Amino acid sequence: MFSFARVEKSTAIPVHSDKIDLPASVLESLVKQHDPLPHPLTFRLATATNVCYAGVREFSAPEDTVFVSGDLFEALKGEGGFPVQAELIELPKATDLSIKPLKLYKNILDWKWFLEAKLTKYYCSLTRGQTLHLEDEFGSYELLIDKLEPAPTVCIIDTDINLDVVPLNDEMAKQFLHRETIDAIRVNENAQTNKLLKLELEDHERVLITADTDFVVSNLPNVSDHSFIWHTLNGDNKLMLQSTFPYFERTLYLLPFGPTLVQLSPYSFETANPVSSANVCSNCGATVAATSKIMHENFCLRNNVKCPHGCGKVFLRTVPENHWHCCEAYGDDETSFKRHQKYYHEPVPLECSRCSQMVSTRLVDHCVHVATSCPYTLHECRFCHLMVPKMEASTDALLSGMSQHELECGSKTTECPRCKRNVRLRDLESHMKLHELNRVSKPKPVICSNVNCIREAATSNELKLCEFCFGPLYSPINDPTGQKLRSRVERRYILQLNSGCGNTWCKNKECKSSGMASFKNFGEILNHIKTQLMNSSVFYFCVDLATTKKLLMVSLLLDEHEYDRAWICKAVQAKDNLDDVRSWLSNNAVRIDEA
Ligand SMILES: [Zn+2]
Ligand SMILES: [Zn+2]
Ligand SMILES: [Zn+2]
Ligand SMILES: [Zn+2]
Ligand SMILES: [Zn+2]
Ligand SMILES: [Zn+2]
Ligand SMILES: [Zn+2]
Ligand SMILES: [Zn+2]
Incomplete structure (x- = not known):
């Protein structure tokens, strides 16, 4: 326990924080008592009437004095006067934290990232029911600590916290949701609006946006008055954008500074600068x-x-009197003049408050930085599809045209749904293209010439039958003219049509057992075989039960006219149920319209 005679507010300590400076002698005695020193160094400060928790910023205060932040000073100040006692304590590490913003702060699209960047910079402990004040160059934000686990006061340094941001009330919840529905216009359309508007540029190379008031534009829906790429803050409420501009996207987002009619039209230099001045x-x-x-x-x-x-x-x-000019800018009303002053002439800190990069002392440059080059700029990752910060780009990322996050996210592997091999996420697209290329260039399979069969034809016989169908016709006897083979085929047909294969489930129309072939006498059978069957290029042999069943599936898919029979047969041969057959087809077969 340390006692101090004086508590003083220090301007060197951020007002909204729980930081304190202590005399060097405190560190000296701590080092003697603790090996190693606990981290972070958290103190319970107590006056006669008040208690609060604080983290040490540095040991540079004069003896017998505690320098505290503005917030702590207010919290400790009381009737009991100012001597204070400080006790080194170890707070439980936070596990769950739920925070309610006290207003709808449109600036902040992703509270989690905002809080991760800010919270531990200013606070080392949190207490349930406390109101946090956080700031960046665009404003200040008040947040209520709603739920906190595992204790009413916890330490938030070096711990993984389950962070939840919840709307303060139903009204705000509605507004949270409201941002999801965004009106959109296309080129040659216009819209009356005072909120976020989506611009669909389709394949237009150059467009002109006009409005009745200043507006800002970005390539992400989180465009706000502090995060944008293009703006009209220094002239007419007109903006020309073209596809060669960096950060240009086919879908852009516009936020006006007030109610206005927004018009989106194609832009061409000819109409903008007429060649002839005659008229x-x-x-x-x-x-x-x-x-x-x-x-x-x-x-x-x-x-x-x-x-x-x-x-x-x-x-x-x-x-008119209110027509103003300032530096390169001009405008027609007081509001736009003030806005210009704010964005161009009221100095802000040089460094970006998020990434600490040197930006400029003009607010407008910070706004563009935040929407473009700041590592904390949000973007939708093409792999995990989350809105996440881009992060500081390495040379690899710059070369690949991906953000650092995407480069890292894309290095994770996933199983290719087709070949089951492990593929890096960022290679998956080209890997799948290769599969597609392979698929469409594959030759059509040759199927057994027995119309009742779905197996692939064997190369070992001239009849293009599969081994299964050809088996009964095989003979080792030399047969140079094929005459012996012909008579074996003929004999098989005679048996089929005269006696049948004996299977009640047979669906072969040239088999007596199927009930589909009926002849008056043996002579008719012989005649049918000679004139019809033996002159056909295909065969009509009975098949086994499994093949008969699969043939039904083939005819079902044939009716859909999407794939050739050969591909369907091969798919049905490879897979047993209809869903598997369909996915086999889409992964392996060439569609009729692709052939
Ligand atoms: Zn004129
Ligand atoms: Zn100016
Ligand atoms: Zn003028
Ligand atoms: Zn930055
Ligand atoms: Zn990702
Ligand atoms: Zn694959
Ligand atoms: Zn066959
Ligand atoms: Zn049969």
Whole structure:
């Protein structure tokens, strides 16, 4: 236990934090008592009436004095006056933390990342019911510590915390959800809006966005007045974007600074800069009919004045008082002037408060930094599809055109659903393409020439029958003309049509057992065999029960006209149930429309 005569508020310590500075003598005696020193060094501070918890920032305070943050000073101040006792304690490590933002802060899209970046920088302990104050260059945020486990006061340093951010009330919950539905417009469309608007540019190379007020645009839906890539903060409420711009995407997000009509139109240099000046008024620049040009110019010169500061605007008689110019910027009202001052001329800290990179003292540069190059810029990872920070890009990431997060995320392996081999996520796309390439270039299988059979034809016989169907016809006797083979085929047909194969389930239409073949006498059978069957290029032999069943599946799939019979037979041969057959087909077979 240490006692101090004085507690003083220090401006060197962030106001909203639980940090304190202690005299060097405290460290000296701690080192003597503890080996190793506990980490973090957490103290319970107590005056006669108040108690709070604090983490040590440094040991640089004068003897007998504690320097505390503004918040701690307020918490300790009381009737009991100011001597304070400090006791080194070990707080339980936090496991679960649930936080309620006290307002809907539109700036913050991902509280978890925001809190991870901020929380432990300013706090080393948290207490249930406490209100946290966090800040960045865009504003300050108040958050209520709602649930906290495993104790009412916990340490948050060096521990994995289950963090949950919950809306304060139903109203806010609605607003949380509201952000999900975003209106969208396409080129040549417009929309009246005062909130986030999605711009679908499709294949337009250049577009012009116009509005009645200033607006900002980004390539992510988390565009806000502190995170954007393009803006109209220094001129007309017009913005030309083209596909060659860095960060350009086919889908962009616009946020206006007030209610406005937003128009999205295709942009071409020809219409923007007419080549011929013949029909353009020399005063106001309007295009007028050749016949009325002189009349218009006479009227125009007498009644309209052009802004003398070079913005090109033309006004009726006089330049209005609220038309302003400042550095390169100009505008027509007080609000846009103030906005320009805020973004361009009211200095902000040089460093980005998230990544500590040097940015500039202009707010506008921070906003662009946050939306583009800041490692904490959120993006949707193409592999895990989460909104996560891009992280500081390594050379590998820069070369690959991926964010650092994606490079790392994509290095994880996954099992290829087709070949079951382990493939890195970022190679999966090209790996799958290879499978596809393989698939469409595969030759069509040759199926047994017995129409009742679905097996692949054997190469060992000229009849293109499978080994199974050819088996009964095989003979080792030399047969150069094939005459002996023909008579064996003929004999097999006679048996089938005269006596049948004896299987009640037989579905062979050229077999007596199937009930589909009926002849008056033996002569008719012989005639049918000679004139029909022996002249056909295919065969009609009976098959086993399993094949008969599979043949039903083949005819079912054939009716869908998606795949050739040969592919269907091969699939049905390889797989047993319809779902497996279908997925085998889509992974291996060439569709009719691809052939
Ligand atoms: Zn004119
Ligand atoms: Zn002007
Ligand atoms: Zn200016
Ligand atoms: Zn940054
Ligand atoms: Zn990822
Ligand atoms: Zn594979
Ligand atoms: Zn066969
Ligand atoms: Zn049969």
